[in-house]
Structure formats: structure tokens, C-alpha cells
Amino acid sequence: MKTVTPVADLPQKLGEAFRAIAAYLEEIGASPPEATYAAYFNMDMNNLEVEMGFLLSETLAGKDDIQAGEIPAGKQLSYIHRGPYSGLEEAYRAMGQWLQENNLTPTGVSYEFYYNSPMEVPESELVTKIVFPLV
Template sequence: MQYQFVVEEKKAQPTISVRTRTAVENLPQVLGKAYGAIMNYLFEIGVQPAGEPYVGYFNMDMQDLDLECGLPVAQPVVGNDKLKPSEIPAGKQVSCLYTGPYNQIEPAYNAIMAWIPANGYTPTGVCYEFYLNDPAETPENELLTKIVFLLK
């Protein structure tokens, strides 16, 4: 599959999120619970999401993923005991779009990770997935995921 890579300079994006650790096989349950809590909280405080749900990965240890799942908001919000205000940092980033089942995304990661050094960039070690459509309403082979790597 061919991927198109886009390098952009982005402003910081405020978010409300949950930071946790989990094994990759537990991701669907962990993310479902976290997104439900985030949506309920935003509803309670009368705030609309300002973008797509995301997961930020701070390592790639499939048995102990350090991740943040959240939703962008237009302005910083106050968190609660489980949900924290956060942000997707400002800076240079490269992205590509992947279409298909979440469990078959690895070739897209391999492609972007090869593209980064081949084009003179260095990753920070943090990457994000933005989920552009709803897996409850979209066939698996049509799921759209934007993969973003932060660059130094």
C-alpha cells in the first residue's frame, strides 16, 4: 500500500485525557472505558470535543504500553480525579492516513518509521493515532486512522 506523508508545523492542542498503561490486547476495553468517561465528563461540564478521539503512545512496549487517550477541546478544561487536562504539543510532525482494521495497521507504522530518517527527520519518540470515523458505524476495512509522529 502507498502512503502519503505530510510534514506540518502545528500549534499546541488542548485536550482532556486519561494516561494509563496496558497491554496491547487490552486496548479495546481500556479505550472504550476511557472514551466513555471523557464523553460523559465533557457532557457534564457542557464542553464539545474540538476534534477526533486520539491515543498518544509514549513507548512501543506491546505488553506495557504507556498511553494517553483523549479528546481535543477548544480551550483548556479542568479535569477530575481520573481525567486530566493535557495537550498535544506544538511543533513539527509528520502524518499519514491508514485505511483498514486497527489490528492491521503495522505496515503503515513501518512505512512512516522508514520515511522519517530517510527524509532527514528525527522522531521524538511520541506518536499519536487519531480515529477519523466511528468503529461502531464503519466497516473495519473502511476505518480511517491518522498516524502522527512528533519530530525534533
């Protein structure tokens, strides 16, 4: 599912999308996802362009706003963050610095993969993988 939203509304939009996708997957009897994800196509905090989905091992037909997609393969920089989402900003900063120091260019899209949620584990046990595909 894709949307454009102010960053302040992002948690609500993510929750709505993940619930809708989970209900659809249950409806069609699909295998459980490896993780949920958000893809950020810009960093405009007032008009954040974001795609939300589930990582699945199979390609499924879409329904309404829920569409099948594919995350492109290729070179990437990734970072696994353990702990509260509030620590992600520092991870992004460190990744940006590493990219600069190593003369690498990201494509402009960034991904966050969520392997658990605050509804399942304490914040200190959250696992989030950040990925920057590279040019």
C-alpha cells in the first residue's frame, strides 16, 4: 500500500496499512510474513511518500489498495538496529556518514524492515533493519 502523509501521521498510517494487509493475507490463507516493511521514497516530513507491506516468500494477487510488489535486488548498505524506534535517527546518521566516507551513492529509497513490534516485545527488544539500495 502506498500513501503520502505528514511524518506525524506515519505511525497511524503504518498501523492501518499493516492491519489491512494482515486481514487480506488471512482471508486468502497466505503464509505468515517474514517481516513488515516501510519504503521511503523521499524525506519530506510534510509529504512523506511511503510504501508499506509485508515480506512474503510468494507473489500474491492484490486487492484494492493492496498490490503485490518486489523489492529490487542489488548492492545495498544495511544496518540492524536493536532497541526503540527512537534510536533509528542515530542509525540513519551513521549510515549516511559511512556512505560519504566510502564514496557510495544511495538510490534515494530507504527501507525499514520490522521483525517484531511493540505489541509483541518490549521496546528494548525491537529489531529493525534499515536498508539503502546503492547506485
